[in-house]
Amino acid sequence: xxxxxxxxxxxxxxxxxxxxxxxxxxxxxxxxxxxxxxxxxxxxxxxxxxxxxxxxxxxxxxxxxxxxxxxxxxxxxxxxxxxxxxxxxxxxxxxxxxxxxxxxxxxxxxxxxxxxxxxxxxxxxxxxxxxxxxxxxxxxxxxxxxxxxxx
Numbered sequence: 466x467x468x469x470x471x472x473x474x475x476x477x478x479x480x481x482x483x484x485x486x487x488x489x490x491x492x493x494x495x496x497x498x499x500x501x502x503x504x505x506x507x508x509x510x511x512x513x514x515x516x517x518x519x520x521x522x523x524x525x526x527x528x529x530x531x532x533x534x535x536x537x538x539x540x541x542x543x544x545x546x547x548x549x550x551x552x553x554x555x556x557x558x559x560x561x562x563x564x565x566x567x568x569x570x571x572x573x574x575x576x577x578x579x580x581x582x583x584x585x586x587x588x589x590x591x592x593x594x595x596x597x598x599x600x601x602x603x604x605x606x607x608x609x610x611x612x613x614x615x616x
Contacts, residue, residue: 499525501566508565511556523552529569530555530576537580547583551576 499507507525510518530551535544554575562571 504568505565508559508562508568511559519556523556526555526572527552530572533573533576534580537577538583543583547576547579551579554579 504525507518507522511522527548531544531548534547534551535541538544538547551572555572558575562568
């Protein structure tokens with residue numbers, strides 16, 4: 466596969482299926498140049514187990530997925546992680562796609578759902594504030610409870 470720019474590359478590994486996610490001008494040309502008929506043929510080849518087709522599909526869609534994730538998640542690190550998850554899901558669940566012509570909509574829904582899950586998880590996980598000494602502010606709550614209970 467040749468060398469990759471580490472700053473803009475992510476490795477997608479799903480066991481048997483793996484590919485690099487990279488950001489360069491050829492990807493943009495490849496994505497723009499892919500017509501619906503070519504995309505459908507590529508999906509059919511992927512479903513038949515063609516590893517080259519799987520790599521081509523990742524390369525053809527990764528930029529679209531990344532920018533969608535980046536727009537929703539804001540942080541580059543989160544967008545890269547979500548992109549990797551979405552591309553793995555895309556490859557492993559391609560057989561569940563009923564209409565290959567609807568691939569881009571299907572991929573967009575996977576992307577949005579993954580980002581929503583990450584955002585809702587982020588909202589559920591609250592950071593517990595710490596004092597300047599590094600002690601959890603919850604540690605003081607026990608002392609307050611003991612003081613509040615009359616003998």
